[in-house]
Structure formats: structure tokens, C-alpha cells
Amino acid sequence: MPEGPFRPTWESLKNYKIPEWYKDAKFGIFIHYGVYSVPAFSNEWYPRNMYIEGTPEYEHHIKTYGEHKRFGYKDFIPLFKAERFDPYEWADLFKKAGAKYVVPVAEHHDGFAMYDCSFTRWCASKMGPKRDIIGELAKAVRENFLTFGISYHRAEHWWFFHEGMKFDSDVRDKDYFDLYGPAQPEPMQPTEEFLEDWLLRLLEIVDKYQPQVVYFDWWIEQPAFEPYLKKFFAYYYNRAHEWGKGVVINYKLNAVPRECAVFDVERGKLGDIDPIYWQTDTSISRISWGYVENDIYKPAKELIWELVDIVSKNGNLLLNVGPKADGTIPEAAQKTLLEIGEWLLKNGEAIYGTRPWRIYGEGPTKGNAGSFSEKEINYTGRDLRFTTKGDTLYAILMNKPEKDEIVIKSLSTELTLYQKEVAKVELLGLKGELKFERNEEGLKIKIPEFEKLNYPITFKIWGS
Numbered sequence: 001m002p003e004g005p006f007r008p009t010w011e012s013l014k015n016y017k018i019p020e021w022y023k024d025a026k027f028g029i030f031i032h033y034g035v036y037s038v039p040a041f042s043n044e045w046y047p048r049n050m051y052i053e054g055t056p057e058y059e060h061h062i063k064t065y066g067e068h069k070r071f072g073y074k075d076f077i078p079l080f081k082a083e084r085f086d087p088y089e090w091a092d093l094f095k096k097a098g099a100k101y102v103v104p105v106a107e108h109h110d111g112f113a114m115y116d117c118s119f120t121r122w123c124a125s126k127m128g129p130k131r132d133i134i135g136e137l138a139k140a141v142r143e144n145f146l147t148f149g150i151s152y153h154r155a156e157h158w159w160f161f162h163e164g165m166k167f168d169s170d171v172r173d174k175d176y177f178d179l180y181g182p183a184q185p186e187p188m189q190p191t192e193e194f195l196e197d198w199l200l201r202l203l204e205i206v207d208k209y210q211p212q213v214v215y216f217d218w219w220i221e222q223p224a225f226e227p228y229l230k231k232f233f234a235y236y237y238n239r240a241h242e243w244g245k246g247v248v249i250n251y252k253l254n255a256v257p258r259e260c261a262v263f264d265v266e267r268g269k270l271g272d273i274d275p276i277y278w279q280t281d282t283s284i285s286r287i288s289w290g291y292v293e294n295d296i297y298k299p300a301k302e303l304i305w306e307l308v309d310i311v312s313k314n315g316n317l318l319l320n321v322g323p324k325a326d327g328t329i330p331e332a333a334q335k336t337l338l339e340i341g342e343w344l345l346k347n348g349e350a351i352y353g354t355r356p357w358r359i360y361g362e363g364p365t366k367g368n369a370g371s372f373s374e375k376e377i378n379y380t381g382r383d384l385r386f387t388t389k390g391d392t393l394y395a396i397l398m399n400k401p402e403k404d405e406i407v408i409k410s411l412s413t414e415l416t417l418y419q420k421e422v423a424k425v426e427l428l429g430l431k432g433e434l435k436f437e438r439n440e441e442g443l444k445i446k447i448p449e450f451e452k453l454n455y456p457i458t459f460k461i462w463g464s
Contacts, residue, residue: 001231004238008230014259016237018277019246021147021212022262024353025100026311027344028213030151030281030320031090031137032105032289035112035128037325038076039064044290044322047073047110051164051171072170073110073161074179077122082129085327087140093329094146097337098344100352101147103213103318106134106205109156111179115209119201122179138209149213149248150205154198156219159186189224199228206236213248215264215281215318221255229256250279250318252371264318269306271369273313273356280310282374283320284333291322297332300339301455305379307340308396308456309367311351312360312385343454346429350394350458354387358417361385362410363398379456384408393418393461404450411443411461420463428458 006012036044042057049057051068065071094102107113113123115134125132134150141148161180164171171180182194190198205211214236220229233249233256240247249261263278270278284303285295307317321333344351363383368375381401387394395408411418425434425445435446445459 001235002238002242004234004241006234006237006241008227008234010230010257010260013230013233013237014257016233016260017246018248018262021246022101022248022316023277023355025147026316026351026354027097027099027307028101028103028149028316028318029094029097029099030103030105030215030283030289030318031323032108032283032291032320033133033323033327034105034108034110034114034290035073035076035080036108036110037291037323038079040292040325043288043292044108048160048163051161051169053163053167068164068167068169068171069173070170072164072176074170074176077112077128080128080325082124082131082133082325082327085129085131085133085136085323087133087137088143090137090323090329091140091144091146093334093337094141095144097341098348099146099319101149101213102137102141103149103151103215104134104137106150106152107157107201108153109160109217111154111157111160113201115150115205117201118204119197120178134205134209138211147212148209149215150209150211151215151217152202152205153217154201155190155222155225156217158182158190158194158219159184159188162186189222195224195228198225199232202232203235206239210239210243210245211247212240212245213250215250216252216255218252218255218266220251221253225255233260250281265315266371268371268373269310269367269369270313270315271366273360275314277314277316279316279318280306281318281320282306283322284336285322289320289322291324291330295322295330297330297336300336300343302376303336303340304343304456305377305398306374307351308385308398309361311354312356312387312396314356343456347396347456347458349389349428350387350396350460354389354394357386357388357393359386359410362408365398381406384410386410391420391463393463395459395461396456397459398456400453400455401447401450404447405444406447407442407444408459409442411438412440413438414440418463422461423464424462426460426462428460434459 050061116125116132117123250264379398383398
């Protein structure tokens with residue numbers, strides 16, 4: 001255990017403080033890139049589902065590659081060459097998208113490490129690409145002045161390949177136990193041996209790459225993980241103290257006490273402002289986190305709406321992309337990311353470095369709350385979201401109004417939400433002040449050329 005202010009107890013770890021850089025960043029990129037991008041079928045759980053008889057993945061595998069005992073998941077590894085992987089192209093794209101931090105998956109449930117791992121032969125530096133994908137990306141990201149993190153999903157590996165033990169497949173071959181094992185039933189708690197290996201691999205990632213974000217998927221909430229989580233949290237936070245850097249751990253469900261890390265909501269969000277900072281993670285596509293053929297990509301406007309709504313509620317958005325096996329990012333994903341970046345170039349002042357106002361917004365559209373609750377939402381020209389920075393209030397109008405005037409009801413003189421006088425109103429991206437009137441109905445703002453604007457648009461409100 002490195003020397004530092006933290007001990008491996010929840011009481012000690014509750015002294016953790018979320019760093020300001022993270023609260024200011026608002027927008028990060030998540031990356032699911034691995035061997036599962038070679039079959040590019042169904043989703044990133046193909047490695048598990050291909051061994052479950054009766055599933056579409058099982059039938060597809062038999063039809064396309066043959067019997068599992070002759071061609072198993074391990075046989076995709078030589079086909080995973082990453083021949084067009086350019087970490088600097090990725091970092092440049094993410095920077096143009098307006099992201100401030102980048103979090104690739106260092107190891108997914110499939111047990112194939114995308115970094116140079118000392119504890120296994122099954123890693124990208126020794127097989128497949130024979131490149132340290134994580135190390136190369138860390139260098140490129142930092143040289144582009146973005147913050148680097150990693151995601152670690154090895155907890156689920158305990159049971160991920162268990163279905164392959166039920167019939168004559170290569171999962172049962174002892175020569176490959178170090179990839180497919182332990183392959184135990186999910187209800188069984190992991191052994192001390194597995195948990196120590198889980199921890200040692202993670203500590204190596206921390207010491208080798210010094211990530212400022214460590215994201216955990218689910219299943220670490222299992223009781224057997226608790227003592228190992230405490231050890232890791234204390235180790236990582238003390239290492240960060242040595243480095244002089246602020247770091248973040250993302251977790252899901254009720255894996256750890258809320259004060260000890262940053263709570264993450266997968267494919268969903270919170271319904272209101274939460275006083276404790278939080279994060280949403282979702283994918284740029286609707287079907288899969290890893291690359292699959294014929295995925296459906298979300299339009300930029302939908303993701304901008306998500307970002308704005310999340311930021312107004314005291315959260316960050318971690319947006320996932322799934323590169324192809326050759327290392328290229330799909331054109332549809334690139335297009336969406338660049339459109340988000342264009343919007344942030346004009347409106348980023350109302351996003352980066354902001355904090356929530358007294359209420360997150362107004363208007364008829366609320367959206368769902370909770371994990372896996374996301375759905376397609378169409379905001380109206382009456383929906384607004386608020387953020388603040390210093391003495392400035394930003395009101396973000398989510399869609400085109402019916403006429404060239406809006407009324408911000410929350411700024412009514414009959415309410416006490418905004419007790420200053422409104423001195424000036426501007427529209428980000430346009431020069432000059434806007435005409436406005438404030439009365440008991442609210443703040444009425446005249447919108448110049450409202451038909452031609454690219455919504456959402458941001459009003460900057462100066463108080464006196």
C-alpha cells in the first residue's frame with residue numbers, strides 16, 4: 001500500500017473528494033475495442049453468447065465458422081490485427097468532438113487484455129495486433145491535452161464462458177483454461193485466487209499507465225469483492241496523492257458507498273439535480289457497445305440533448321464508440337462526433353466548467369430516470385435547461401419555438417429563483433444584445449432569425 005491519506009476502510013475512503021477537472025470536463029469518450037469486433041455480430045457479448053445453444057450468436061457461429069471445438073473465440077485473436085489503428089487519429093477526433101477525457105476498455109469480460117499485461121499471454125501486446133493499444137492511446141490522448149482513463153471489466157470473466165463448459169467446445173480444452181477460465185456458474189462467488197489476480201492486474205494498469213479515471217462495470221457489487229475494492233480504492237487514491245493528480249473511480253448499482261467514488265448510470269440518467277456529482281454512460285449507437293455491422297447510430301442532436309440535460313443535473317456524459325477490428329472508427333460515428341463538436345464550439349461556454357442552477361430546467365419534457373431507461377425523446381420549443389458559471393446564468397433552449405420569442409417562466413418577477421435584475425441577454429454564437437422584457441410572466445426574449453438557428457441554442461443572462 002503506498003503511503004498517503006487513505007486506508008482500506010470505507011470510513012477512510014469517504015474522505016475522497018471528486019476533482020474539479022472532472023466536474024469541469026462534462027464530456028468524455030468511452031471505447032469498446034477488442035477481439036469481439038472481429039465477428040462484428042449482435043453485440044460485444046458475442047464471446048459468451050456464441051457458446052449458448054439456441055441463441056442467434058450460436059447459430060451464426062456454427063454457420064459462419066464451424067463447430068466450437070474447432071473454431072472457438074480464441075481463433076478470432078489472429079484475425080484481430082488492428083492494422084489501421086492510429087491512436088493520434090482517434091485522439092484528434094475526440095478532441096474535435098469536444099471531449100475532455102478518454103476511457104478505453106483495458107479488459108472486457110472476454111479476458112483479452114488490450115494492454116501489456118504481465119499476468120497473461122492473452123493480451124494485445126503478445127497476440128493479435130502485438131501492440132500495446134492502451135499504452136499507445138494513453139500517449140496520444142495526453143499529447144492532445146485530454147485526460148486519460150481506463151475501464152476494467154474482468155470481474156464478469158469469472159462466469160463469462162461458463163456455457164461453453166456444457167458441450168464439446170474449446171472452452172473445455174485445458175490448453176486454453178488461462179483464457180476461458182474460471183468459467184464458473186454466475187451464482188458462485190469468486191475464489192480468493194481469482195480475486196487476487198483481479199486486483200494484481202488492476203494495480204499493474206494503475207502503475208503502468210497512471211489513468212485518472214478507472215471505470216468499473218457491474219458485478220463488483222458481489223460480496224466477495226468488497227475487501228479487494230477497499231484495497232484498490234486506497235491504493236489508487238494514495239497513488240494519485242503521490243502523482244499530485246485528481247482521480248475518479250466510476251461504479252454502478254450499490255457497489256460502494258456513494259461518498260467514495262462517482263456513481264454511474266448506464267444508458268439512463270438521474271431525474272433531477274443530485275448534490276453528489278454523477279455520470280451517465282451510453283453508446284453512440286443503439287444496439288451494441290462494440291462494433292457490429294448494421295448498427296443504428298444516434299443523431300448528434302439527440303446526444304446533445306442528453307449532454308445538456310445531464311449537465312443541468314450535475315452530471316457528466318461518457319459517450320461510447322466501438323471501432324472496427326482494423327482500428328478505424330465507423331464513418332457514421334465520426335460524423336456524429338464532429339457535429340457534437342461543432343455545437344460545443346459555439347455553446348461550450350454553457351457546458352464546460354458550469355454548475356447546476358437552483359432547478360435543472362423547465363418545460364413539458366422530462367424523460368426517464370434510472371439505469372437502462374433511455375429512450376428517444378423529442379424536446380419542444382418550450383423546454384429549457386439551466387447551468388451557471390460565476391454570476392452568469394445560461395438558459396439552453398432545446399428546440400425551435402413556435403414564434404420568434406420565448407418566455408422563461410422560472411425568471412418571473414413573482415418567483416424568488418432569480419433575485420438579481422437582468423442586465424443583459426446574449427445568444428451564444430451571435431454578436432450583440434437581445435431585446436428582452438421581464439415581468440410576472442417571466443423573462444421574454446426576442447430571438448433574431450429564429451428559423452435559421454441550429455437548436456439547441458444558448459441564452460447568456462447577465463445579472464446585476
